[in-house]
Amino acid sequence: MAASLILRCPFAVGVGVSLKSSIMGASLVVSVPEVVFNKALAVGARGWLDELPELVIRLEKEWSIIVGRPYGDATEAYVAEAILDDGTPAVLKLIIPRDGNPAQNEITALRLIDGKGCVRLLRHDSERSALLLERLGRPMSELGLPLDERLSILSSLGAQLWRRAPDEQLPTGADKGRYLVDYIVRAWEELDRPCSERAIDDALRCAALRIEAHDDSRAVLVHGDIHQWNALESSDGFKLVDPDGLLAEAECDMGVLMREDPVELLAGDPWTRARSLAEITGLDTAAIWEWGVVERVYTGLLCTAVDLQPVGREMLTAADWIARG
Numbered sequence: 001m002a003a004s005l006i007l008r009c010p011f012a013v014g015v016g017v018s019l020k021s022s023i024m025g026a027s028l029v030v031s032v033p034e035v036v037f038n039k040a041l042a043v044g045a046r047g048w049l050d051e052l053p054e055l056v057i058r059l060e061k062e063w064s065i066i067v068g069r070p071y072g073d074a075t076e077a078y079v080a081e082a083i084l085d086d087g088t089p090a091v092l093k094l095i096i097p098r099d100g101n102p103a104q105n106e107i108t109a110l111r112l113i114d115g116k117g118c119v120r121l122l123r124h125d126s127e128r129s130a131l132l133l134e135r136l137g138r139p140m141s142e143l144g145l146p147l148d149e150r151l152s153i154l155s156s157l158g159a160q161l162w163r164r165a166p167d168e169q170l171p172t173g174a175d176k177g178r179y180l181v182d183y184i185v186r187a188w189e190e191l192d193r194p195c196s197e198r199a200i201d202d203a204l205r206c207a208a209l210r211i212e213a214h215d216d217s218r219a220v221l222v223h224g225d226i227h228q229w230n231a232l233e234s235s236d237g238f239k240l241v242d243p244d245g246l247l248a249e250a251e252c253d254m255g256v257l258m259r260e261d262p263v264e265l266l267a268g269d270p271w272t273r274a275r276s277l278a279e280i281t282g283l284d285t286a287a288i289w290e291w292g293v294v295e296r297v298y299t300g301l302l303c304t305a306v307d308l309q310p311v312g313r314e315m316l317t318a319a320d321w322i323a324r325g
Contacts (some may be wrong), residue, residue, distance in 0.1 A: 255291020
């Protein structure tokens with residue numbers, strides 16, 4: 001199979017950064033979304049960026065695939081269309097390597113879920129943070145669904161994933177809480193305090209409550225990042241992609257939905273959304289709210305750090321307003 005191609009794409013997020021390599025008689029140029037490039041640099045993965053074109057060429061040969069157009073809206077990995085040797089469409093995902101082994105966590109989650117409510121895993125190589133996935137359709141974010149309908153669908157998808165998995169070596173909700181705290185404290189200072197100290201204190205208080213509440217006997221497998229960009233059309237509705245893979249209280253997933261759509265959240269009483277999510281799922285309203293407070297500040301700071309705007313400013317504005325209470 002020939003492994004020589006040029007990948008080009010009009011990126012939806014930022015400007016593509018072109019990387020080039022030649023190996024095994026093949027020359028490849030890959031264009032990486034600026035957000036992915038910046039995140040790789042931020043976690044010390046410059047070497048991964050340098051080796052990315054060579055990795056794509058090697059996986060083409062080893063997995064008998066042809067890699068095509070990259071997706072410009074990826075944020076945590078290099079993601080590109082692929083075709084199997086039998087013509088089946090697929091997706092190649094090469095995750096930025098970093099502490100916590102996110103690739104192995106995602107592989108474990110997808111193995112447990114087995115295509116029910118989440119994308120199906122076709123092949124993987126955890127050592128190289130590489131996954132080959134089924135190809136799905138358009139993201140929910142492109143379909144213009146009303147907010148209430150989106151929240152209902154996303155909540156139901158999350159519930160399909162929640163299951164006990166006590167024997168799996170996955171991070172816990174408490175681990176996630178501590179990571180969020182560490183990042184919030186550090187990033188707030190590094191970014192020259194882009195939101196109020198009151199918002200930071202609110203996030204740290206809520207994180208402490210959720211860390212303290214973690215209970216291994218109650219923890220279930222959760223996605224960790226449910227939102228409309230991570231829900232894609234499938235033959236039976238929608239499937240989720242990009243699971244973080246955590247063992248946590250299910251409210252952790254609903255907290256992500258509390259951080260999303262920050263402008264709409266402030267259009268009315270923000271607690272209304274938390275109550276609605278709790279009613280749909282049968283979960284605890286306060287726990288959903290607290291996870292939302294933490295996620296909103298963390299993600300707002302992260303988006304600011306990688307210059308993903310205006311969403312970063314919108315989340316931090318919402319965090320400031322809510323913290324004033």
